[in-house]
Amino acid sequence: MKTIIVGIGGMTNGGKSTLAVRMHQHIPNSCLISQDEYFKEDSVVPVDSNGFKQYDVLDALHMDQMMDHIETWRRDPLSFMTQKSLTPSESLSVFVLIVEGFLIFNHRPLNALFDKKYFLEIPYDICKKRRSSRVYIPPDPPGYFDGHVWPMYLKNRKQMEAIVSDIVFVDGLREKDQLFDSVCNDVMEIIEELKDCITDQHQ
Numbered sequence: 001m002k003t004i005i006v007g008i009g010g011m012t013n014g015g016k017s018t019l020a021v022r023m024h025q026h027i028p029n030s031c032l033i034s035q036d037e038y039f040k041e042d043s044v045v046p047v048d049s050n051g052f053k054q055y056d057v058l059d060a061l062h063m064d065q066m067m068d069h070i071e072t073w074r075r076d077p078l079s080f081m082t083q084k085s086l087t088p089s090e091s092l093s094v095f096v097l098i099v100e101g102f103l104i105f106n107h108r109p110l111n112a113l114f115d116k117k118y119f120l121e122i123p124y125d126i127c128k129k130r131r132s133s134r135v136y137i138p139p140d141p142p143g144y145f146d147g148h149v150w151p152m153y154l155k156n157r158k159q160m161e162a163i164v165s166d167i168v169f170v171d172g173l174r175e176k177d178q179l180f181d182s183v184c185n186d187v188m189e190i191i192e193e194l195k196d197c198i199t200d201q202h203q
């Protein structure tokens with residue numbers, strides 16, 4: 001049995017969830033873990049001097065819990081799938097974990113686990129526009145994008161680039177189907193190579 005962990009990182013509204021969900025639906029024996037599901041409760045997230053909640057930092061996330069879940073998958077991907085009510089395919093040779101989120105490459109212990117890293121990027125104006133039509137809980141207060149989200153993106157990206165080198169940057173402006181085809185085909189090629197290795201070992 002072989003495993004592969006694929007990171008779908010990128011800026012807010014870059015298209016991470018859209019791509020990752022579709023990849024999960026397409027790739028046999030894959031599981032999906034989304035960083036958005038690990039945000040701390042609003043009451044414990046600090047506020048800056050301008051009154052903006054500091055959500056766009058690793059400290060606003062339960063990264064310990066996220067790492068525990070990833071570790072559970074690594075120990076036994078088949079039972080992880082079963083626990084998530086996912087049906088394993090008949091060919092059980094390669095298990096795939098897709099990890100999606102805006103700060104996945106900023107957390108060093110997680111960073112070390114990826115076999116392949118993709119980062120979706122879009123320009124400032126498109127990002128601001130996409131974000132303005134999305135409703136978070138709690139919703140973005142007026143001025144939040146320019147006062148917190150964008151400056152933190154620039155800071156986090158700089159930090160990411162200082163600690164990671166092998167990221168494949170993906171243009172998030174590409175049409176959804178095209179974007180999916182290029183990233184998913186790339187991952188499927190890696191899976192096929194791993195399957196060939198397994199076959200060779202058994203011959």
Ligand SMILES: Nc1ncnc2c1ncn2[C@@H]1O[C@H](COP(=O)(O)OP(=O)(O)O)[C@@H](O)[C@H]1O
Nearest residue numbers: 011012013014015016017018130172174175176
């Ligand atoms: N390739 C794309 N082209 C145009 N719009 C997209 C694309 N990918 C995602 N979107 C749209 O952008 C918004 C944010 O997408 P989402 O996948 O939730 O982003 P993220 O998970 O990175 O925050 C959604 O309205 C989605 O439909």
Ligand SMILES: O=C(O)c1ccc[n+]([C@@H]2O[C@H](COP(=O)([O-])O)[C@@H](O)[C@H]2O)c1
Nearest residue numbers: 011012013036039055056102136137138
């Ligand atoms: O999901 C939540 O609980 C949540 C609560 C407050 C804010 N967020 C925002 O979620 C953003 C990251 O998610 P995403 O899908 O936009 O990449 C980040 O920019 C945060 O400001 C998310």
